[in-house]
Amino acid sequence: MGLTRLLLAALLCLSFTAQAQQKFITVASTTSTEQSGLFKHLLPAFEKKTGIQVRVVALGTGQAIDLGKRGDADVAFVHDQEAEEKAVAEGAFVDRREVMYNDFIVVGPKSDPAKAKGREVVAALKKISEAKAPFASRGDKSGTHSAERRLWKEAGVDPQQGKGSWYRETGSGMGPTLNTASGMNAYALADRGTWLSFKNRGDLAILVEGDKRLFNQYGVMLVNPEKHPNVKKSEGMAFINWVTSPEGQKTIADYKIGGEQLFFPNAKQ
Amino acid sequence: MILPLRLEGVTYRRIIEPLTLELGAGPSTIILGANGAGKSVLMRLMHGLLAPTHGKVSWSGENPRRHQAMVFQRPVMLRRSALANVVYALKIAGVADAHRAAMGALEEVGLAHLARRSARVLSGGEQQRLALARAWALHPQVLFLDEPTASLDPSATREIEALIRAFDAAGTKVVMATHNLGQARRLGDEVLFIHQGRLVERAPVDQFFSKPASAEAAAFIKGELPWV
């Protein structure tokens, strides 16, 4: 009996190694990008064309960049321009290109107690803080969280004043934060992609959209091979070149949820 | 020949007081005494399962461990067939052709027909016979038995006693602990009477039962077991 278990384990180990024979790259990206479903649509096309499998590890933007700095990924595909450019300046990454943008929205209870609805996000945040209406924040070093912090700053509000009462930091990804907002009937800043595929909306609806400040730029960059010789330079560059190519850009634009386009390609040709 | 066995000033914690005796080849020795007198501890000291607190236990000859065997009150069998249990003991002892020797031992005790049966599903009496077969297969010079029939019914007891008598007749030194007076008379040549951890009396069996020299022995035989 113990022997059959040993044999089974040996077979399973062999099956793992077989899988490792195919060419692949590791891309560090964000949970919101993965949860939007973009990769399921985008990556098969790339794999078909080049035979390179793309393995996406989805974390927060900060963690994704850290992953690249440690050399555990080949490429980073995130959306925090400031952090990305800083990382490139530090020499951790090279070859940063702009890929696409999507937008953020402010969601909240349909009853809108803070009267935040409209096209102006800064004004909306001011009203939310004045009304001390519950607000769920990701609080997790992510691109979304950085964007949120910048908007509060522009509104002249320090949300930390409301920490523990109306301002709630979940320390987690977009989905769990929306779960919390839905459960608490709170406002939240979310990326449109996650919102469109989010199924647990409860009483929440989109209240603020279209403000230019809500545009969320995505960048893709290669982990510096000089810092980490194990980086798969040619395959990684193949990926970067492809997503910024006309073909890759079109594939991005073709991704729709319920007929709505989520991501808008803007790579410089 | 590993006998004689010598115990010199042997004590064990508070259970056995300084004890000096010599066991020679030949007569079957009964260690007799009430429950708690220290019979089992004494057997284990002799067999080497316990180390004495003070004093010395010494055998003669070479490789004493290999030429002894012990049967306990409750037989301990592995979850294997009866045959496999005997083979196991023979393999440890390095006996060649263990299978054949094991079958022979099973035949001696009348268990050959149960050779392939799982040992633990046998009855209590059958398992004790199996324990004797296991000991027999090793052809020990000394066989220790610690109250071997205390857990058995009368018919199983008779079978075991018959086998012990056969061991004795074949030349094995039998050393048996029991509190059963009838059994002592039936199987023993000499008696070592233990009382509260002391060797109180040693005598040939007939003499012990007809003319006990010590008051404790007399009381024990009369059935007035003194409370410890």
Next chain:
Amino acid sequence: MHSILEAIRAAVGLIASGDATLGEIVLLSLSVSLSAVALATLLGLPLGAAIAVGRFPGRRAIIVLLNALMGLPPVVVGLVVYLLLSRAGPLGELGLLFTPVAMVIAQTILILPIIAALCRQSVEDAWREYEEQLRSLGAERAGAALTVLWDIRFSLLTAVLAGLGRASAEVGAVMIVGGNIDGVTRVMTTTIALETSKGDLPLALGLGIVLIAIVLALNAAAYLVKEAAQRRYG
């Protein structure tokens, strides 16, 4: 109540449709957890037996430590293994991070104490019964320990099942060292976590039901094996 009914419907739908992705995920989950159990059993049973019958200084402290390690938090194990396997870490050269092998390593570390500690207890209890007889027959300590270990193999099944339960249930370790990569390191528990965070609660619950059903089936099978052995060997 509504979501639970939806969940059951989702679960049945998943299984009935013979969804290929679900099949892949279930197969990977079983591969990883069973491999970890096999490895932890191989290492843990002799370890437990050795501690049970051995006599060495600090033995009691080691027993307490081993028992305490049964409660190792999976996420902490994941973190430590991650730091070891990361390119920036000592074993980075092996390139094992974000592979199923890393997940097996992490789970093995997690359940090794469980299997070893429970085995130690079982062997120690059995040792009381066997020790005298085996020593009387001349068996030396190590050989006797292995004999006892083999003899009580069916009651050791409980320890192994405890390890399997822990491995298939945990998400913290495999999430960190595996990265939950679609098609490569995504297992049942990490998928449930993902679907929950996407807000697809019925699907998550449905997957949970499938997971529980599988573990239940494995336990039932093991119980029947144990019963059959009891009848045969006594």
